Amino acid sequence: xxxxxxxxxxxxxxxxxxxxxxxxxxxxxxxxxxxxxxxxxxxxxxxxxxxxxxxxxxxxxxxxxxxxxxxxxxxxxxxxxxxxxxxxxxxxxxxxxxxxxxxxxxxxxxxxxxxxxxxxxxxxxxxxxxxxxxxxxxxxxxxxxxxxxxxxxxxxxxxxxxxxxxxxxxxxxxxxxxxxxxxxxxxxxxxxxxxxxxxxxxxxxxxxxxxxxxxxxxxxxxxxxxxxxxxxxxxxxxxxxxxxxxxxxxxxxxxxxxxxxxxxxxxxxxxxxxxxxxxxxxxxxxxxxxxxxxxxxxxxxxxxxxxxxxxxxxxxxxxxxxxxxxxxxxxxxxxxxxxxxxxxxxxxxxxxxxxxxxxxxxxxxxxxxxxxxxxxxxxxxxxxxxxxxxxxxxxxxxxxxxxxxxxxxxxxxxxxxxxxxxxxxxxxxxxxxxxxxxxxxxxxxxxxxxxxxxxxxxxxxxxxxxxxxxxxxxxxxxxxxxxxxxxxxxxxxxxxxxxxxxxxxxxxxxxxxxxxxxxxxxxxxxxxxxxxxxxxxxxxxxxxxxxxxxxxxxxxxxxxxxxxxxxxxxxxxxxxxxxxxxxxxxxxxxxxxxxxxxxxxxxxxxxxxxxxxxxxxxxxxxxxxxxxxxxxxxxxxxxxxxxxxxxxxxxxxxxxxxxxxxxxxxxxxxxxxxxx
Ligand code: WT7
Numbered sequence: 001x002x003x004x005x006x007x008x009x010x011x012x013x014x015x016x017x018x019x020x021x022x023x024x025x026x027x028x029x030x031x032x033x034x035x036x037x038x039x040x041x042x043x044x045x046x047x048x049x050x051x052x053x054x055x056x057x058x059x060x061x062x063x064x065x066x067x068x069x070x071x072x073x074x075x076x077x078x079x080x081x082x083x084x085x086x087x088x089x090x091x092x093x094x095x096x097x098x099x100x101x102x103x104x105x106x107x108x109x110x111x112x113x114x115x116x117x118x119x120x121x122x123x124x125x126x127x128x129x130x131x132x133x134x135x136x137x138x139x140x141x142x143x144x145x146x147x148x149x150x151x152x153x154x155x156x157x158x159x160x161x162x163x164x165x166x167x168x169x170x171x172x173x174x175x176x177x178x179x180x181x182x183x184x185x186x187x188x189x190x191x192x193x194x195x196x197x198x199x200x201x202x203x204x205x206x207x208x209x210x211x212x213x214x215x216x217x218x219x220x221x222x223x224x225x226x227x228x229x230x231x232x233x234x235x236x237x238x239x240x241x242x243x244x245x246x247x248x249x250x251x252x253x254x255x256x257x258x259x260x261x262x263x264x265x266x267x268x269x270x271x272x273x274x275x276x277x278x279x280x281x282x283x284x285x286x287x288x289x290x291x292x293x294x295x296x297x298x299x300x301x302x303x304x305x306x307x308x309x310x311x312x313x314x315x316x317x318x319x320x321x322x323x324x325x326x327x328x329x330x331x332x333x334x335x336x337x338x339x340x341x342x343x344x345x346x347x348x349x350x351x352x353x354x355x356x357x358x359x360x361x362x363x364x365x366x367x368x369x370x371x372x373x374x375x376x377x378x379x380x381x382x383x384x385x386x387x388x389x390x391x392x393x394x395x396x397x398x399x400x401x402x403x404x405x406x407x408x409x410x411x412x413x414x415x416x417x418x419x420x421x422x423x424x425x426x427x428x429x430x431x432x433x434x435x436x437x438x439x440x441x442x443x444x445x446x447x448x449x450x451x452x453x454x455x456x457x458x459x460x461x462x463x464x465x466x467x468x469x470x471x472x473x474x475x476x477x478x479x480x481x482x483x484x485x486x487x488x489x490x491x492x493x494x495x496x497x498x499x500x501x502x503x504x505x506x507x508x509x510x511x512x513x514x515x516x517x518x519x520x521x522x523x524x525x526x527x528x529x530x531x532x533x534x535x536x537x538x539x540x541x542x543x544x545x546x547x548x549x550x551x552x553x554x555x556x557x558x559x560x561x562x563x564x565x566x567x568x569x570x571x572x573x574x575x576x577x578x579x580x581x582x583x584x585x586x587x588x589x590x591x592x593x594x595x596x597x598x599x600x601x602x603x604x605x606x607x608x609x610x611x612x613x614x615x616x617x618x619x620x621x622x623x624x625x626x627x628x629x630x631x632x633x634x635x636x637x638x639x640x641x642x643x644x645x646x647x648x649x650x651x652x653x654x655x656x657x658x659x660x661x662x663x664x665x666x667x668x669x670x671x672x673x674x675x676x
Contacts, residue, residue, distance in 0.1 A: 046309070046445040053463035060463055061090065061492050065301050069340075070105050071096045072270045075297070081490045083515050086497070086506040088490035089274050090298035097268035098277060098300050099138060099175035102339035104268075107131040114344045116164050117318070119363050121211040121350045126367065129164045131342075134171075137164065139266035140259040141172035147262060148235050148253060150203055152177035152269050155279075157201040159192055159223055161185045161210040162325050162347045165239050165255070167335055169205045170278070170325070177269035180278045181291065184326025185210055185217065187609045189225035191289075195281050199291055199499055200232040205255065207241040213354035220246060227251075273297035279499045280328055282434040283549040284508055285520075285538035291499030292434050299437050300340055302493025306438040306461055307337030309445040310428055311371045311400050315343075318397075320369035322348040322360065322378075327546070328434040329404055332493075333373060337438070352378045358389035361420070365393040372420075373402035373430075375545035379412040380575045387419050395420065400444075401427045405545030406577045407533060413455040431457040431533050433519060434547075435509070437493025440464045441531050456532040465489045468525055469513050479527035484537060486516035539633070541568075544576045548612050550633070553580055556607040557600050562590045567623050567631045571616060571640060580614035583636055583662070585622060593619050616676075620665050626652040639663055 042048045053060040058078035065075065075094030081087060106113065111132035118127045129137070150156060156178050160166040166182075173180040181199050183192050196204065204227065210217035220238055224247075227233045238246055239255040246254070277296045281289040307313065319338050323329035338345035346367060352360055352374075360382070364372060382389070401421050403413070408429050417427045431441040441457040441464065452458070460466050468476040468483030476483045494517065498505040512518045520540065524532045536542065539550040550568040557566045563584050571581035584600065586593060597617045604613045624632045638647050639662055650656060670676050 046447055049309075049445070049462050054465075057463040057489055057491070061301065064305060065091050065094070065297065065492075068304060069096060069297065069301060070101050075273060079490060079492075083490075083510050083517065086502065086510045088494055088496065090295075090490075090492045091273040091301075094273040094297055095270050096273070096297055097175065097270055098296055098336070099142075099171045100268050101300060102171060102174075102336065103131060103135040103138060106339075106342040107135040110342070113342070115339060116167060116345060116347055117367055118162075118164050118347045119349060119367065121214065121354070123350070123355055123359065123362070124366070127164070134164065134168065136264045137168040137259070138171040138175060139264050140262055141165070141168045141255070142175045142266040143262035144237070144253070144255065144258045145172060145178065145203070146176060146266075147258070148203070148237075150176070150178055150235070153179070154203075155179045155181060155199045155201045157192070157196050157199070157204045158182045158325075159185055159204055159206045159219060160239070160325075161207070161212065161217070161219075161241075162330065162334070162349050163207075163239075163241070164347065165207075166205075166325055167339075167347065170331075170335055171339075172266075174277060175266060175268050177271055177275065179276045181280065182278070182326050182331070183281070184324060184609075185219055186326070186611065188606050189222045190607045191609060192222065193226040193229045194288065195291070196226065196230045196233065198281075198288070199279060201230070202232060203235040203237060204233060205237045205239070207239045208246045209242045209244050211242065211349070213351040216242065216244075224249065271296050274496070276496075278331065280331065280434055282328075283540060283547045283552060285540050285549055286551050287504075287549075289549075289552070290501070290504065290508070292495045293497045293499050294437055294493075295496050298492030298494075300336055302438040302491060303332040303337035304340035306493070307333055308341055310430060310439050310442045310461070311373075311402065312426075312444060313341060313343060313371070317370040318344045318346065318368055319371050319373075320346040320348070320364065320367065321373040321402075322346075322352075323373070323375070323404070328432075328437070329373075332438050352382055353385075356389065357382050357385040358393060361390050361393040361395060364395050364398060368397040370397055371400045371402065372398055373404060375405040376403050376408040376412050377406065377544040377575060377577055379403070379416055380409070380577075383412060383415040383419075384575075390419050395422065398425050401425050402430055403427070404430045404432070406542045407535065408455050410455050417454070426452065427454075428452075429455060429457045431521075431531075435495040436491075436519075437495065440487070440491070441466065441533070453526075453530060456526075456530060458530040458532075460531070461491075463489070463491050466523070466531060467516065468523060469516070473513050476525075479525055479529055482522060482524045482534065484513065485519045485521045485523040485531075485533070486513050487519065488516055490517075541570045541578050541580055543578055543580065543611055546611055548580070548608070550580070552608060553582065553604055553612055553614065556604045556612075557582060557584065559607075560596065560600055560603060562587050562596050563600065565623060567633055567636060568614065569633050569636050569640070573615065579616070580612065581616040581618070581636075581640060582614040583618050583620050583623060586619055616669075618665055618669050620662050622658060622661070624658045624662070625654050627654050635659065636662070639666055 062078035073095040075091035077092040114128045115131045115134045116129040206223045237255045274295045279291040321333040430439045432439045443452045443458040465488040522534045541548045553568045554566045565585040567583045570578045573579045624635045
């Protein structure tokens, strides 16, 4: 990809820069097109943007980077990449600060614009935070970290529910060059400790307690338990979410109290484009969760541009993404994308059914939300309660409805469109991953009148070049084909590595189809060239839109002394999408299988998280294995989904009688669980 040539306007004041860059853009249009205003419109239209991105992605992103971000020093090279080595680096030579881009520039121009609306768990108690206030909060938090010895390059874990302080914590890290790793506040002490130790965090930022659906979550207690096993932790910063007293330990710091004592001015650390911004742990098909690394400029630009174009953002829009900041959706579309774009972003702390299943729509009415972004699992849950909970609230502010995290079924899509959106809002099914940093396939952007097909992600984003591969690694051309979904070229938001293990990064994403990024998903391309995601190809589950490796659940259960062997597979569920189905082998003469089953559930909750607990646990005498001893999970899937008449190739199966044996156990299980 070509290196950009223009550098000079970076030294200029913002307004002048705007003028110059506009002229430069105009000049370049004139060079390639006639100078009529219709050609300019065409160039800036979704079709034109797509075409420009396809022609030269480096140049496309390079000029967007200059237009959209505020730089301390310009970049000299758009992109360097080599997928054989699993590398992609963007905007080399560029220097900037992410917090300045998300806060200072907006605080300067519109200090009183609302940056955050915190929709607290307690209904009707929202709090607004302006850009000026968020900048103040962020600087004080950053100075508190600095005062406690945290410095550029250190890692800090954030174990907090969605709140302005949690956002300020992320941005405070970004401001002083500290790498944050947000851990979803539903993860257990053991999971938190594992992540802290893998990334050698120096500190944790948490709250005394959390509130969710009216229930109290003991966050500080979980942190206390976790850090006992974390020698790298020097400080635990504790914010006060509830009035409950904090039991202080020697390394604890009361966050708000300390923030009040320090300055509200904190000079930003100027970072290189490719310095690490954050890491976020996610599950793979094998081994421990991997720390996916995102860097400064490319990630920020990609989050902001996808946010602006997929959701057709207008100035003054109020953007409502109800994801938790513990997931990538929260990073890109609650925090970094919206704040970089200077819009008002909603922080949703509660659940869709608290105090009743009208919560989302009551919030939409009260806060006048324009774009609403949620997971299909919530829609599947809510539609069961009927339309009344939706219809009693005014939803006329809504323009775009987004869905993310898992395939959306037709019923949920149609309900979203007809009932929530009154048939007048655009519904976008957005496909992406922790690793992609931002949306990669979605129905918009496209020309306004362009068709949208229900329940499919459809169009690659600007500069995303998807390819489908067959089993042998041949590229599938044309329409009406299914294959492994890969991406052929780098994009600025893509993950750079797995923290501390680049080899694993190569193996997981660049080995299966050499020269391509492999997503782990399969997809179907329609005759018209649209993409429909059909599901994971590896042993990764998607429970309520949350990703989990079957191996992680198996590893946790294997620790039970009475359980020598386990196998976990995915099982369909009408609300959660998928759940874990565990097959367990007990040691001979185990007296109380039901006690063991209960203990296994507890082990999974305490080792991973509550959402990981298998819905079904079936005791079997043995597991189906190949002659070389590999568990054949494929056969287990067939047995429980009624495919016993078509078991596929079983020539490698060690003892075929195992099939009838497991089927028998399964039939017994079903008889005992009538709701199954
Ligand atoms: C996996 C990524 C995307 C951010 C939240 C989840 C599945 C995601 C869709 C969609 C079908 C989807 C894929 C993907 N997925 N969006 N619109 N349609 N499947 O991020 O935890 O990294 O999970 O979620 O299987 O690989 P994640």
